[in-house]
Amino acid sequence: MAIVKMKRLRMVGMAGDREELLRKLQHMGCVEVVQPEADQEDPVWSALTRPDTGGLAAAHEEKAQAERALEVLKRYAPAKGGLLDPKPDVLEGDFLNEERAERARQAAKAVNDLDRRLAAIHAEENKLDAQKDVLRPWMDLDLPLETGSTPQVAIQLGTLPANVPMNQAEGEVQAAGGLAQLTEVYTAERDFHYCMLVCHASQAEGVLEKLKALGWSRANLRDWTGTAAENLGRLYQETKALRAEAASIEEKLAGMGELNAPLRQLSDLAGANAQREESRGRLLDTAQTFLLEGWVPAESWPQLEKALAAYPCACEVSDPAPEDYPQVPVKLKNNILTKPLNMVTEMYSLPAYGTLDPNPLMAPFFILFYGIMMADMGYGLLMMLAGAVILKKKKPGGTFGHLCGLLVLCGVTTFIMGALTGGFFGDFLTQVVKLTTGGDFALPALFTPLEDTMMILVGAMCLGFVQIITGMAVSFVSKLKNGQVMDAVFEEVTWWIVFAGLGLMIAGITPIVLALGGVLVVAGPVVQNQGFGKVTGIFGSLYNHVTGYFGDILSYSRLMALMLAGSVIAQVFNTLGAIPGNIVIFLIISFAGNTLNFALNLLGCYVHDLRLQCLEYFGKFYQDGGRPFRPLDLNTKYYDVVK
Numbered sequence: 001m002a003i004v005k006m007k008r009l010r011m012v013g014m015a016g017d018r019e020e021l022l023r024k025l026q027h028m029g030c031v032e033v034v035q036p037e038a039d040q041e042d043p044v045w046s047a048l049t050r051p052d053t054g055g056l057a058a059a060h061e062e063k064a065q066a067e068r069a070l071e072v073l074k075r076y077a078p079a080k081g082g083l084l085d086p087k088p089d090v091l092e093g094d095f096l097n098e099e100r101a102e103r104a105r106q107a108a109k110a111v112n113d114l115d116r117r118l119a120a121i122h123a124e125e126n127k128l129d130a131q132k133d134v135l136r137p138w139m140d141l142d143l144p145l146e147t148g149s150t151p152q153v154a155i156q157l158g159t160l161p162a163n164v165p166m167n168q169a170e171g172e173v174q175a176a177g178g179l180a181q182l183t184e185v186y187t188a189e190r191d192f193h194y195c196m197l198v199c200h201a202s203q204a205e206g207v208l209e210k211l212k213a214l215g216w217s218r219a220n221l222r223d224w225t226g227t228a229a230e231n232l233g234r235l236y237q238e239t240k241a242l243r244a245e246a247a248s249i250e251e252k253l254a255g256m257g258e259l260n261a262p263l264r265q266l267s268d269l270a271g272a273n274a275q276r277e278e279s280r281g282r283l284l285d286t287a288q289t290f291l292l293e294g295w296v297p298a299e300s301w302p303q304l305e306k307a308l309a310a311y312p313c314a315c316e317v318s319d320p321a322p323e324d325y326p327q328v329p330v331k332l333k334n335n336i337l338t339k340p341l342n343m344v345t346e347m348y349s350l351p352a353y354g355t356l357d358p359n360p361l362m363a364p365f366f367i368l369f370y371g372i373m374m375a376d377m378g379y380g381l382l383m384m385l386a387g388a389v390i391l392k393k394k395k396p397g398g399t400f401g402h403l404c405g406l407l408v409l410c411g412v413t414t415f416i417m418g419a420l421t422g423g424f425f426g427d428f429l430t431q432v433v434k435l436t437t438g439g440d441f442a443l444p445a446l447f448t449p450l451e452d453t454m455m456i457l458v459g460a461m462c463l464g465f466v467q468i469i470t471g472m473a474v475s476f477v478s479k480l481k482n483g484q485v486m487d488a489v490f491e492e493v494t495w496w497i498v499f500a501g502l503g504l505m506i507a508g509i510t511p512i513v514l515a516l517g518g519v520l521v522v523a524g525p526v527v528q529n530q531g532f533g534k535v536t537g538i539f540g541s542l543y544n545h546v547t548g549y550f551g552d553i554l555s556y557s558r559l560m561a562l563m564l565a566g567s568v569i570a571q572v573f574n575t576l577g578a579i580p581g582n583i584v585i586f587l588i589i590s591f592a593g594n595t596l597n598f599a600l601n602l603l604g605c606y607v608h609d610l611r612l613q614c615l616e617y618f619g620k621f622y623q624d625g626g627r628p629f630r631p632l633d634l635n636t637k638y639y640d641v642v643k
Contacts, residue, residue: 002357004331005298006629008320010291013313018283018290021311022276022632027092027643028307029633030300032329033279036293050284056277062105063270069111070263076250077257079264084393090639095265104266107259114249121246128239135235137186137194138221138228145224145231154204157185157219159192164214166193172210177203182211194219264638272634279632295329295629320353328353330626338363340405348614350626358622361474362613365467367406369612371413372460373562373605375449376570378425379598380415383407420446421563425594426570431578435586449560449567457560464556464616465499468549471620472496478621494520495549552616558608562601569597 009031013021025031073079094100138145138157149155160169166184173182180199187193199207208216224231284291296304301317308315320328330350332342338359344366345351345358374380387407390396396404418424422445433441447455472492479488494517501514573593577586618624634641 002333003351003353003355003626004333004629006295006320006328006331006353007298007301007317008324009294009296009301009304010316011293011308011313012289012291013311015285015288015290017311017313018280021292021308021313022280024307025279026272026276026632026634028300028304029631030304031294031296032629032631033282033292033294035282036284036291050281056274056281059270059274059277063267063274065108065112066104066263066267066270068115069108070260070267072111072115072253073256073260073263076253077255077260079257079260084390086393086395087636087638087640089642090265092634092641092643095269095634095639095641100262101266101269104259104262107256108263108266111253111256111259111263114253118246118249121242121249125239125242125246128235128242132232132235132239134221135224135228135232137192138219139186139232141185141196141228143196144226145221145228146226149201149204152201154197154199154201156197156204156208157195157221158197158211159194159217159219160211161215162187162191162193164193169193169195169211169214172214173197173199173207176207176210179203180207268634268636268638268641271636275632275635297331297629322354325353326625329629331629332357332359334359336405337409340402340409341366343399343402343406344610344613346399346628347610348618349624350628352623352625355623355626356474356478356621358618361470362617365463365470365617366609366613367409367413369463369559370410370605370609371415371417372463372559373608374410374414374566374601375417375421375563376423376425376566377415377418378423378428378594379566379601380411380413380418382598383411383414383602385411387411417563421448421567423567423570425590426567426574426597428570428574428590428594431574431586431590432583435578435581435583449564453560453564456563457557460556460559461553463559464553464612467556467612467617468552468620469496469499471617475621490520490523555616556612558612562605562608566597566601570594573597 025033141157145157147155160166166182170182173180177199180197180203183196183198185194185196197207197211282293296317305315330353332339332345332350334342334357341359341363344362351358371380374383384407387404390404391401391408395401422443424443427442430440430442433439449456472495476488476492479485479492497513497520498517501511501517505511505514570593573596574586574590577589577593580586634643
């Protein structure tokens with residue numbers, strides 16, 4: 001339960017072994033490759049080059065093609081499997097098999113080609129539909145659309161706004177010239193009048209001037225030949241053929257469900273190749289050799305050293321110097337009880353390298369506090385059951401795996417605190433017995449939130465005080481290890497004496513200890529500051545520490561508040577359900593209310609617990625700023641690679 005010790009690795013290998021060595025490192029998954037710190041002004045360093053990273057773009061493109069094909073199959077032939085199904089295993093040899101990968105590439109290309117053809121068909125359908133919309137108003141016109149004007153006769157097709165009366169338009173045409181006729185072909189009540197104008201060429205200009213004043217717009221049909229009906233028939237046939245082709249493609253895609261597995265493997269393989277290419281881009285090259293720098297856990301170095309012995313390469317490992325600690329990656333090593341707290345630590349910030357792992361120090365408090373706030377046997381059982389089932393069935397890793405583990409641990413304390421307070425979905429059992437038998441029933445309880453509120457409040461603040469003292473103790477030990485003796489005395493020891501003095505004085509034993517603490521409070525700024533800072537330091541120390549410690553301890557009252565709120569809300573819903581006196585109605589209302597209460601408390605307790613740890617507790621000793629250890633590995637999304 002600590003931060004894993006790291007060693008800096010420097011390796012010079014032969015250029016011909018570079019790819020094989022990178023694959024070996026990826027197989028072992030214990031080396032994080034970093035960019036060497038090169039002095040570009042040094043001619044030796046400036047002569048080095050970086051490998052071509054064209055393979056990175058190719059790997060990303062291959063992964064994108066695989067994911068696109070999977071998205072297509074998700075619409076037409078989704079993979080079978082449930083929400084809780086674990087990731088299937090695949091042997092590393094099968095995972096890296098190039099023949100299988102090539103078949104998957106061909107499958108991805110086939111699926112994507114079919115999808116692109118479908119997209120083209122849909123685009124063509126939309127184009128044909130637009131053309132149909134243009135032609136449909138002229139369907140009853142028994143005149144080839146390419147018919148044009150002659151030197152004597154002007155013919156024009158066009159539209160007038162629907163709000164223009166046709167008799168008015170016809171009158172305007174007749175007034176403009178006696179050798180003109182406007183014929184309505186089709187009327188769309190809310191859009192336009194579709195009309196044909198025939199007139200003598202000598203009168204065309206005047207007639208069109210009158211019509212334009214009414215909103216006349218010439219129809220754009222000059223590219224069509226034949227009648228509108230003939231063209232519409234042809235367009236409908238083309239649409240029918242396209243839809244038949246689309247149906248055939250969709251049927252073919254629906255029968256490609258077996259390709260989900262190889263495409264997922266291809267996506268994972270491309271992702272692994274991209275990771276390797278990213279590491280490859282961090283190397284430095286000469287004509288015959290390459291330079292690799294990185295970090296390796298000290299516990300993994302013997303195994304790595306043995307593996308590298310098979311290659312003609314030179315390796316150097318060294319412990320990082322204190323000034324290098326900010327660049328050293330952090331890897332946490334914890335047991336089954338403390339590992340789930342990684343999600344809390346990672347959400348806040350990883351500890352700086354060379355400092356303490358907070359998980360063992362935080363786990364007892366976090367798990368206990370969560371149980372105190374939730375405090376219900378029914379909710380605890382649900383948490384344990386949900387977490388255990390997901391861990392067993394899905395076997396999740398990463399943050400989700402930590403969450404499920406934390407859910408189980410907090411479920412245990414929630415059940416225990418529920419047993420102590422007599423809560424099982426609030427007073428669910430009490431109401432059930434009353435509705436079914438008319439009798440009185442209550443689970444045995446050591447104390448209850450509604451009746452022992454003050455006791456719970458005092459207990460919560462006492463627990464907070466214990467956690468704060470623990471944080472101060474950790475800080476005290478860390479300062480002593482770092483040689484900060486005076487800081488440890490005037491920060492932690494001084495206020496321990498003050499706290500002890502307050503307790504003794506309240507108990508009526510003696511005020512001497514408190515007086516000694518007061519002397520140390522004043523002495524600290526005097527000894528550590530200079531000039532006027534001695535005076536300001538005294539007042540600053542008093543104000544910051546008194547308000548800080550008081551506020552921190554008071555903050556733990558939320559333990560009582562959330563316990564009380566959760567219990568009251570559950571009882572309110574149970575009471576509301578019991579009012580009609582019908583057991584069925586009661587069960588419905590109680591189920592709905594407890595579901596809501598459970599969901600709200602599940603999140604609310606986590607947020608408040610997180611606040612207590614990150615603000616009140618971590619502030620006493622925690623040094624953050626670490627960056628996660630990210631080794632070159634076979635990190636996959638769909639499959640677990642068995643090495």
